[in-house]
Amino acid sequence: MHQPRTCEDVLRTVKDENIKFVRFWFTDILGFLKSFAITDNQLESAFEEGMGFDGSSIQGYARIDESDMVARPDPTTFSVLPWRPNDGAGVARMFCDILTPAGEPYEGDPRWVLKRALARAEAMGYSMFVGPELEYFYFRDSETPLKYLDAGGYFDLTPLDVASDLRRDTILTLEEMGIEVEYSHHEVAPSQHEIDLHYAEALQMADIAMTYRLAVKEIAMKHGVYATFMPKPIAGENGSGMHTHISLFQNGRNAFFDADAEFHLSEVARRFIAGVLRHAREITLVTNQWVNSYKRLVPGYEAPVYIAWARRNRSSLVRIPMYKPGKEQATRMEFRCPDPACNPYMAFAVMLAAGLKGIEEGYELADPIEEDIFEMTPAQRAERGIEALPGSLGEAISETSGSELVRNALGDHIFEKFITNKVIEWDNYRAHVSQFELDNYLTIL
Numbered sequence: 001m002h003q004p005r006t007c008e009d010v011l012r013t014v015k016d017e018n019i020k021f022v023r024f025w026f027t028d029i030l031g032f033l034k035s036f037a038i039t040d041n042q043l044e045s046a047f048e049e050g051m052g053f054d055g056s057s058i059q060g061y062a063r064i065d066e067s068d069m070v071a072r073p074d075p076t077t078f079s080v081l082p083w084r085p086n087d088g089a090g091v092a093r094m095f096c097d098i099l100t101p102a103g104e105p106y107e108g109d110p111r112w113v114l115k116r117a118l119a120r121a122e123a124m125g126y127s128m129f130v131g132p133e134l135e136y137f138y139f140r141d142s143e144t145p146l147k148y149l150d151a152g153g154y155f156d157l158t159p160l161d162v163a164s165d166l167r168r169d170t171i172l173t174l175e176e177m178g179i180e181v182e183y184s185h186h187e188v189a190p191s192q193h194e195i196d197l198h199y200a201e202a203l204q205m206a207d208i209a210m211t212y213r214l215a216v217k218e219i220a221m222k223h224g225v226y227a228t229f230m231p232k233p234i235a236g237e238n239g240s241g242m243h244t245h246i247s248l249f250q251n252g253r254n255a256f257f258d259a260d261a262e263f264h265l266s267e268v269a270r271r272f273i274a275g276v277l278r279h280a281r282e283i284t285l286v287t288n289q290w291v292n293s294y295k296r297l298v299p300g301y302e303a304p305v306y307i308a309w310a311r312r313n314r315s316s317l318v319r320i321p322m323y324k325p326g327k328e329q330a331t332r333m334e335f336r337c338p339d340p341a342c343n344p345y346m347a348f349a350v351m352l353a354a355g356l357k358g359i360e361e362g363y364e365l366a367d368p369i370e371e372d373i374f375e376m377t378p379a380q381r382a383e384r385g386i387e388a389l390p391g392s393l394g395e396a397i398s399e400t401s402g403s404e405l406v407r408n409a410l411g412d413h414i415f416e417k418f419i420t421n422k423v424i425e426w427d428n429y430r431a432h433v434s435q436f437e438l439d440n441y442l443t444i445l
Contacts, residue, residue: 009075019091024073026098026111027210028061031346050072054067068101070100082176097112111345113410131205132209134340137192137228150186167184167195174215181195199247232296253328254329256331257329269331272356272359275358276318276351277318278357283400283405284337285390297389298391299374303336307389308384
């Protein structure tokens with residue numbers, strides 16, 4: 001089906017495809033998908049005026065005394081939802097920009113945060129392309145103890161990998177929605193999987209990531225199982241990451257590529273990477289926003305915790321995939337700490353802000369570290385100047401609370417609401433007495 005690009009395209013498609021309901025999608029500051037549906041006969045006025053709703057109950061949105069919000073659909077994001085039946089009353093969706101009643105962009109809208117960051121990049125002559133790798137787990141249900149679907153390992157294709165059909169159906173669903181998939185495979189941990197998306201412009205990719213997460217869960221539910229993007233659901237096994245491949249383009253060419261430079265990395269690329277590394281601790285709260293995120297960010301489970309870059313070394317925070325002759329467009333950096341439970345709009349925005357800061361300020365990129373950083377002693381890491389990411393949500397909050405870069409990237413409204421939310425989460429976690437403590441201390445203390 002032709003992908004609609006304009007309001008007229010959407011109206012025509014809705015009529016031709018017998019679409020009766022159109023869901024308007026947006027996210028709160030934590031990245032949870034929010035939705036309300038309108039009927040087809042309301043669609044034309046929705047394009048012209050937007051649809052009003054009460055924002056007072058949306059996490060990080062308006063106070064109750066200023067709760068009127070307007071959702072204006074973006075016609076370029078229109079897609080029919082394949083998992084919904086179409087018996088003459090099909091269902092489609094569009095992502096929305098959230099506006100004030102005066103028609104101004106709402107400062108609490110994460111999608112606006114990313115649009116504003118991309119506009120800043122555009123003013124510098126750049127567009128941002130990203131390709132995230134979102135890992136996830138399948139379980140029999142959402143109860144504990146967790147019940148695996150399989151005991152497979154990395155790239156396994158055996159009778160143990162019973163989730164092949166689930167991945168297949170998910171990929172077919174995504175492609176039916178116009179989302180390009182590169183490949184899929186079993187990941188390292190039991191019941192852990194990954195479907196890699198073809199890189200796209202950052203705003204489009206944030207919309208795609210939100211769609212992907214829902215599609216994975218919907219198809220899993222259809223098969224009677226449960227999918228989760230929780231960063232570390234199983235103790236002692238690898239957690240789920242969202243390794244994010246980033247490149248900047250300028251005038252249709254990859255600004256990260258320089259045929260004559262070492263590692264084929266341009267000065268723009270080196271400064272961008274230096275910016276991401278220098279500000280990595282500040283932005284971790286946004287890219288890894290949950291208490292559970294820091295159960296993944298520990299040495300020994302492939303998750304990168306040390307702030308360094310390399311080409312082959314997967315223990316480093318930033319990796320540069322090896323250059324292939326004739327593949328200049330593919331030159332990119334891979335930022336390895338984000339997890340798939342983040343808000344992609346805000347995560348991409350702070351990654352971009354850190355990289356642009358490096359370009360603007362002319363940050364120098366240190367030498368790559370190809371040795372296994374996990375194997376170094378603390379003294380060796382200190383000697384090489386290798387810092388670590390925050391080790392807990394509390395430490396990440398402390399780091400981000402004073403970050404001018406993150407405040408500027410998110411805007412005062414979202415920055416303050418987000419920090420407040422995370423402080424409450426951390427305080428609740430600290431006050432919780434876990435089963436670990438009862439098992440280890442109750443009988444001896």
